[in-house]
Amino acid sequence: MFKLKKTFQLLVLSLLILSLKNINVYAQNSNTHDFIFKIGNEHIKLIKDDNGKVLEEEHIIDLTKEQLIDRLVVVKGYTKEEAISKIDSNKNKSKLQNYLLNSSFIRYREVYKVYHEGPCATQLGGWITENVQGHYGWIESIDSGYFKALSSGNYELKDVSMTKPLLASSDRAVFRASGTIVIETSRSSTSEFSVNNLKMFGFTTAYQESSKYFMRKHVGYVYNYTPFGRG
Numbered sequence: 536m537f538k539l540k541k542t543f544q545l546l547v548l549s550l551l552i553l554s555l556k557n558i559n560v561y562a563q564n565s566n567t568h569d570f571i572f573k574i575g576n577e578h579i580k581l582i583k584d585d586n587g588k589v590l591e592e593e594h595i596i597d598l599t600k601e602q603l604i605d606r607l608v609v610v611k612g613y614t615k616e617e618a619i620s621k622i623d624s625n626k627n628k629s630k631l632q633n634y635l636l637n638s639s640f641i642r643y644r645e646v647y648k649v650y651h652e653g654p655c656a657t658q659l660g661g662w663i664t665e666n667v668q669g670h671y672g673w674i675e676s677i678d679s680g681y682f683k684a685l686s687s688g689n690y691e692l693k694d695v696s697m698t699k700p701l702l703a704s705s706d707r708a709v710f711r712a713s714g715t716i717v718i719e720t721s722r723s724s725t726s727e728f729s730v731n732n733l734k735m736f737g738f739t740t741a742y743q744e745s746s747k748y749f750m751r752k753h754v755g756y757v758y759n760y761t762p763f764g765r766g
Contacts, residue, residue, distance in 0.1 A: 604618040
């Protein structure tokens, strides 16, 4: 009886540990400043110091065969048939994945913090403030031609914060907003990109020159998830 009780206790403890582990996969730990971010099949774990500086990046990657084929076609210039043959004959899938993902010619997913302050139609602004979470933003035009859409031209927008109108009239209002945009580029780069026209949650496309856009540089796949600026 004692042995059975002990076995049950160990089973409960194991399940508890597993459940806590799963919870932490998509959470930021305020004590260690660890952050794990998931994009598709890729999990990126950032370990930060007290100042938010990234000390270590760990990439946990499990690519599908289709993704490996796509990367071989882009990186090596193979035809689809040649890529399939290469994958089927390669016994070390992990080594092949790492080679492809570390290539400077492959498309990289990157996360940027963005900040917006500018005019917006009051009606659209009201819709935005009521539906902040769980929606999408996208980039309409940028200075660089290297970017490609993740899916149907939409870019996922996370951790959005929205203030009340700074200035309102019958047809115009000024809003501040900040958020995170996931984009995909065909090259690896640490340069800073400026946005000509950033849409967020139905912002009008008729921006005035007084609108302000700020975009942070990225480091690898993920850059500084800590909110910045006003908003």
